[in-house]
Amino acid sequence: MPLTKVETPAETDGVALTHGLKQRHLSMIALGGVIGAGLFVGSGAGIAAAGPSIVIAYALSGLLVMLVMRMLGEMSAAYPSSGSFSSHAERAIGPWAGFTAGWAFWVLLCTAVGLEGIGAAQIVHGWLPGTPEWAWVALFMVVFCGTNLAAVKNFGEFEFWFAALKVGAITLFLVLGALALAGVLPGTDSPGGSNLSELMPNGGEGLVIGLLASVFAYGGLETVTIAAAESQDPVRGVARAVRTAMWRIAVFYVGSMAVIVALVPWDSPEVVENGPYVAALDRLGIPGAGQLMNVVVLVALLSAMNANIYGASRIGYSLVERGQGPTWLGRVSGGVPRVAVLASSVFGFLCVLLSYWRPDDVFAWLLNMIGAVILVVWIFIAVSQLRLRRRLERETPERLAVRMWAFPWLTWVALAGMATVFVLMAREPDTRVQLYSTGAMTLALAAVGYAWQRARERR
Numbered sequence: 001m002p003l004t005k006v007e008t009p010a011e012t013d014g015v016a017l018t019h020g021l022k023q024r025h026l027s028m029i030a031l032g033g034v035i036g037a038g039l040f041v042g043s044g045a046g047i048a049a050a051g052p053s054i055v056i057a058y059a060l061s062g063l064l065v066m067l068v069m070r071m072l073g074e075m076s077a078a079y080p081s082s083g084s085f086s087s088h089a090e091r092a093i094g095p096w097a098g099f100t101a102g103w104a105f106w107v108l109l110c111t112a113v114g115l116e117g118i119g120a121a122q123i124v125h126g127w128l129p130g131t132p133e134w135a136w137v138a139l140f141m142v143v144f145c146g147t148n149l150a151a152v153k154n155f156g157e158f159e160f161w162f163a164a165l166k167v168g169a170i171t172l173f174l175v176l177g178a179l180a181l182a183g184v185l186p187g188t189d190s191p192g193g194s195n196l197s198e199l200m201p202n203g204g205e206g207l208v209i210g211l212l213a214s215v216f217a218y219g220g221l222e223t224v225t226i227a228a229a230e231s232q233d234p235v236r237g238v239a240r241a242v243r244t245a246m247w248r249i250a251v252f253y254v255g256s257m258a259v260i261v262a263l264v265p266w267d268s269p270e271v272v273e274n275g276p277y278v279a280a281l282d283r284l285g286i287p288g289a290g291q292l293m294n295v296v297v298l299v300a301l302l303s304a305m306n307a308n309i310y311g312a313s314r315i316g317y318s319l320v321e322r323g324q325g326p327t328w329l330g331r332v333s334g335g336v337p338r339v340a341v342l343a344s345s346v347f348g349f350l351c352v353l354l355s356y357w358r359p360d361d362v363f364a365w366l367l368n369m370i371g372a373v374i375l376v377v378w379i380f381i382a383v384s385q386l387r388l389r390r391r392l393e394r395e396t397p398e399r400l401a402v403r404m405w406a407f408p409w410l411t412w413v414a415l416a417g418m419a420t421v422f423v424l425m426a427r428e429p430d431t432r433v434q435l436y437s438t439g440a441m442t443l444a445l446a447a448v449g450y451a452w453q454r455a456r457e458r459r
Contacts, residue, residue: 026237029159029224029307035166035252039217040297043257044272046217050210051201051266055257057210058217062249064421065218067414068378070404071385073242076225078392078399080234083318084225085381090322092384092391095456099449101380102319104442105222108373109312110344112219113305114351117141120301123294137351144306145345148313149338152230155310162303169296170252173277177259180284188284195265208424212431215421217253219374221245223311230314239402305348312344313337324452372425372438375418382415 047054072085081087083102090098114137121136147154176185183190200207228237260276263283270279274290275297281289317337320330331339389407392400404411425431 024160026156026224026228026231026241029156029163029227035163035170035300039253039256040275040277040293040300043213043217043260044276046210046213047257047261047266047276048272049202049206049213051198051206052196052261053200053207054210054214054261054266055254057207058214058254058257061211061214061218062253064215064378064414064417065221066246066249067405067410067417068381069221069242069245070402071411071414072222072225072381073238073245073402074400074404075381075385075388076228076238077235077242077401078388078396080229080238081318082226082229082314083322084222084229084315085377085384086315087318087322088384088388089380092387093380095322095324095453096446096449097380097384098322099319099324099452100442100445101377102315102324103445103449104373105377106312106315106319106344107441108219108377109308109315110347113141113308113312113345113348114354116301116305116308117348117351120298120305123298123301126294134353138349140302140305141345141348141351144302144309145341145348147306148309148341148345149336151334152310152336155306156227158306159303162299162306165299166296166303169299170256173281174251174255174259176284176286177256177263177280181259181262185284191263193262195262201266209428212421212424212428214253216372216374218249222377223307226311226314235401242402309341309344309348313340316340316344323456324449372422372431372435373441375421376438376442379415379418382411382418386411 043054046057050057072088075088076084079088079091083090083098086098086102086105088098089101117137117140118133120140121133124136125131125133144158147158179185180188181190202209224241225238228234228241231237256277260271260280263280264271264276268279270282274282275293277296278290278293281293286292314337316325317330317332317340319325320327320340329340329343330337385404386408389404422435425435
């Protein structure tokens with residue numbers, strides 16, 4: 001086993017952190033974390049490219065995510081840690097792997113905070129066109145940076161109510177859609193299967209584009225395993241979240257895509273212009289549907305900002321605790337790594353300036369920068385699980401509160417699926433630049449992490 005400082009299960013990575021998250025917080029974070037901004041914002045382009053086969057795309061990528069979450073759940077239940085997969089990669093592969101996975105994910109979350117702030121500001125700017133977008137980004141950053149600087153239970157309360165609203169909204173959408181398709185919604189005629197006559201209107205190429213869009217819509221599910229380390233019962237919290245992941249993905253993602261493509265023609269312009277959920281509600285004649293969904297999307301974006309600042313600060317804190325970052329970043333006061341929270345918010349505040357200087361292209365530039373980081377993280381999760389499972393079975397089998405299905409075969413299937421997504425990204429001009437930028441960043445981090453590991457071993 002590589003020479004490395006990793007947390008013992010009893011320490012759960014940083015004894016200075018409090019355990020202020022209750023089970024209801026963790027349950028709702030797990031439930032609401034599935035309903036991310038990517039589902040509301042990015043699914044329209046996927047539907048326009050794939051047509052009704054977007055349901056297949058979300059089902060396939062959902063299966064991959066279920067396998068990843070099961071692997072991560074197995075390790076997080078055995079070794080609860082706010083470093084989550086970064087700690088597992090260090091334990092299983094070596095310090096350089098924990099360094100690479102942790103800091104890559106930190107960059108991803110910090111950049112995502114800025115992206116979500118800009119997206120939320122655009123919605124509010126649409127309601128109040130006389131106000132500058134950069135001012136709204138600044139306001140959102142101040143609010144959620146302040147929330148995360150306070151006790152962790154404040155983060156939990158914000159996410160509890162954000163998640164409750166998202167879950168309520170999408171559940172209502174699914175119920176109304178099902179009633180309309182059954183022909184029992186007053187004032188609405190059921191379209192039957194008329195919108196599903198052509199499954200793959202743009203052929204396999206359209207399905208590939210839809211598949212790539214759906215993979216990245218699932219990002220953010222990992223936060224629950226980070227938050228679990230600060231809950232009152234980390235092992236039970238992780239186990240419950242992972243075991244319910246399957247039906248949550250099936251209902252919220254695959255179910256809503258099926259309702260949308262059944263209600264609205266896939267090539268309808270409003271699917272992209274107004275968003276698929278607004279287009280579907282308009283078909284049902286729901287008054288104020290556009291503004292209603294804008295409120296839900298705004299909540300999803302603000303929820304993601306809050307969760308990503310939290311996740312980035314805990315990943316950063318965990319890396320410092322394991323000697324893989326500047327010591328000043330790991331200072332804790334009041335049970336909160338406040339310096340890590342501020343550092344994780346810096347890029348979001350920088351986006352205030354970017355949205356002022358380059359309002360037209362900053363969103364695309366940021367998106368290309370983070371590229372396919374989540375896939376890199378998933379690969380580290382799968383390789384770590386392959387190595388740790390054998391060790392757990394041999395040394396401490398009682399810690400296997402959650403077990404990966406059909407080990408090791410499904411772990412290898414997941415790795416093959418990730419490799420396939422990389423190949424598909426290399427084929428598409430729009431995603432190729434993201435792949436290259438992610439590859440360059442990952443190689444640079446791995447080189448720095450390996451040099452640090454060798455220097456530490458010599459000392």
